Amino acid sequence: MNKRILLVEDEKPLCLLYEEELSKEGYDVTAVTDADAALEALDKDPFDLIVTDIRMPGKDGIELITHIMGRRRDIPIIINTAYQSYKEDFMTWAADAYVVKSSSLDELKAKIRQLLDR
Amino acid sequence: MIEKFDFKSSELERDAPKEMMLLSIISQSFFQPFSLEDNLLVTLTALTSGSGVGFNRAMLFLREGDRLKGEMWLGPGSAQEAGDIWEVLSTPGIGYIEIVEHNRALVRKNEDTLSRRIRDLVYAAGEGNALIPALASCRKEILLVKGAREEPLVDRRFLDIIQVDEFLCIPLLARDEVLGEIVLDNAITRTPIGPGDIKLASLCGLIAGNYIYSAGLHRKLLDMEKTAAMGEMAMFVTHQIRNPIVAIGGFADQLLQPGLPEDKRERNIRIIREEIHRLEHIIFQMGHFLKVSLKEPVYFDPAPVISSVLDSPEVQAKKPAYEMRVELEDGLPRLFCDPTSFGEVLRNLLDNAFDATPPGGRVSVRGYRKTNGWYVLSVRDTGKGITNPDKDRLFKPFFTTKEKGMGLGLPFIKRVMDTCGGQVEVRSRVGGGALFKLYFQYREGE
Numbered sequence: 001m002n003k004r005i006l007l008v009e010d011e012k013p014l015c016l017l018y019e020e021e022l023s024k025e026g027y028d029v030t031a032v033t034d035a036d037a038a039l040e041a042l043d044k045d046p047f048d049l050i051v052t053d054i055r056m057p058g059k060d061g062i063e064l065i066t067h068i069m070g071r072r073r074d075i076p077i078i079i080n081t082a083y084q085s086y087k088e089d090f091m092t093w094a095a096d097a098y099v100v101k102s103s104s105l106d107e108l109k110a111k112i113r114q115l116l117d118r
Numbered sequence: 119m120i121e122k123f124d125f126k127s128s129e130l131e132r133d134a135p136k137e138m139m140l141l142s143i144i145s146q147s148f149f150q151p152f153s154l155e156d157n158l159l160v161t162l163t164a165l166t167s168g169s170g171v172g173f174n175r176a177m178l179f180l181r182e183g184d185r186l187k188g189e190m191w192l193g194p195g196s197a198q199e200a201g202d203i204w205e206v207l208s209t210p211g212i213g214y215i216e217i218v219e220h221n222r223a224l225v226r227k228n229e230d231t232l233s234r235r236i237r238d239l240v241y242a243a244g245e246g247n248a249l250i251p252a253l254a255s256c257r258k259e260i261l262l263v264k265g266a267r268e269e270p271l272v273d274r275r276f277l278d279i280i281q282v283d284e285f286l287c288i289p290l291l292a293r294d295e296v297l298g299e300i301v302l303d304n305a306i307t308r309t310p311i312g313p314g315d316i317k318l319a320s321l322c323g324l325i326a327g328n329y330i331y332s333a334g335l336h337r338k339l340l341d342m343e344k345t346a347a348m349g350e351m352a353m354f355v356t357h358q359i360r361n362p363i364v365a366i367g368g369f370a371d372q373l374l375q376p377g378l379p380e381d382k383r384e385r386n387i388r389i390i391r392e393e394i395h396r397l398e399h400i401i402f403q404m405g406h407f408l409k410v411s412l413k414e415p416v417y418f419d420p421a422p423v424i425s426s427v428l429d430s431p432e433v434q435a436k437k438p439a440y441e442m443r444v445e446l447e448d449g450l451p452r453l454f455c456d457p458t459s460f461g462e463v464l465r466n467l468l469d470n471a472f473d474a475t476p477p478g479g480r481v482s483v484r485g486y487r488k489t490n491g492w493y494v495l496s497v498r499d500t501g502k503g504i505t506n507p508d509k510d511r512l513f514k515p516f517f518t519t520k521e522k523g524m525g526l527g528l529p530f531i532k533r534v535m536d537t538c539g540g541q542v543e544v545r546s547r548v549g550g551g552a553l554f555k556l557y558f559q560y561r562e563g564e
């Protein structure tokens with residue numbers, strides 16, 4: 001069975017790009033554009049990994065991660081953001097990997113593989 | 119019984135004692151969006167505003183680094199000129215604004231021979247063996263000089279220019295720091311300078327010193343805010359620009375892959391186009407916001423500007439989907455603002471109102487005079503409203519609740535309103551729409 005990824009990205013074109021590219025890698029991708037929709041999806045379905053942006057309107061990625069940690073501690077989380085400078089702040093406690101958005105998705109794909117094969 | 123009084127009385131009480139008159143002129147200038155130069159001009163004006171009040175002439179030196187430099191010299195050059203000026207100033211209905219404007223014109227005019235004569239007078243500040251007038255600043259003392267031609271401590275070059283035997287030097291101090299000096303005389307009327315005059319002048323000196331001091335602090339604060347804003351801006355721009363670049367790169371990579379279906383090829387090209395458009399918009403907005411300075415405010419007729427914003431294609435395109443109301447009190451006054459910035463402010467507020475309000479909602483523009491001397495232009499919507507924490511951050515650059523907003527519209531509005539000495543006020547609650555009120559200074563149509 002394919003591994004299931006929950007993707008949270010408020011930028012619609014990026015959301016579409018990631019969804020398509022990760023699906024091509026053979027993952028089942030559920031893409032949502034805000035934190036509330038992500039929490040809803042988590043309540044409904046089991047996921048093997050979460051990829052989330054940080055800066056989003058409404059609840060941001062950090063609030064989302066805090067909520068998730070309160071419920072499920074076992075899902076690996078990747079922060080995928082345009083901000084380089086957040087890395088030190090959040091890597092230690094909030095996420096298993098931190099990827100700075102790039103037009104090449106290689107790093108994101110590699111981190112996903114690494115965490116799912118663990 | 120409660121009686122209300124207005125701080126902003128525009129007319130001087132001509133029969134008031136001269137101490138009151140002086141304080142009235144100076145304190146009222148606080149209500150005006152005057153620059154430092156203008157505020158100092160108000161002080162000099164107050165000191166010389168008529169034959170019966172204060173002095174004939176007032177000269178201002180300002181501290182620049184470790185030098186004291188001649189800046190402004192206000193007053194008549196001859197008895198004839200004095201008569202003319204004092205006649206104008208004693209015309210009934212002439213308020214302090216007119217007096218300051220009259221003096222400003224005088225100082226800025228090229229033929230302003232008095233100010234020109236002192237602009238190359240420069241003294242080292244803080245030197246122990248300084249000559250008068252700089253000596254007063256060095257000693258931080260008020261000096262009354264009588265019989266100046268016989269006094270060896272008076273700088274001869276200065277004496278050649280001022281050509282009076284009696285004058286008063288008032289250092290401008292704030293926090294024990296010398297920020298300038300005022301020199302006063304009665305060259306025309308030859309009235310001796312009395313103890314009352316000295317007291318009044320020293321009071322004005324204190325106020326002027328504090329003007330300069332607070333203007334300096336304000337400048338420093340603006341610099342600090344600018345630096346902080348630059349940091350925030352760099353971070354925000356990284357985010358704003360990286361997202362479209364990632365999308366452009368990602369969808370371009372897909373285009374390069376063989377076997378991409380035609381519909382997806384078209385879609386990708388469309389997305390790339392849109393993202394490039396977005397990048398252009400970001401760059402345009404940044405450029406707009408970073409414009410170093412806004413134009414000087416003037417009193418202008420807002421009617422054509424309001425019409426052009428309301429009739430613009432952007433507003434007209436939105437209008438059918440909303441209930442739009444415009445209520446402007448009859449006889450629009452002239453508002454104090456740069457007209458172009460005013461139009462952009464109104465456009466921004468309307469954009470926000472439409473963005474926050476779902477179609478079918480109401481957007482209203484109102485304009486009316488308040489009894490306390492302001493003209494209010496308000497934009498109200500029936501949209502989603504603003505949360506309290508968001509309200510605190512609304513006017514900070516790069517804060518936005520819009521999906522693709524830059525967070526630069528309201529900071530721009532704030533900047534414009536600050537520049538013209540107006541105010542912006544917001545009232546809103548979640549789900550209850552928002553009301554933005556702009557307060558302008560105004561004058562009835564001329």
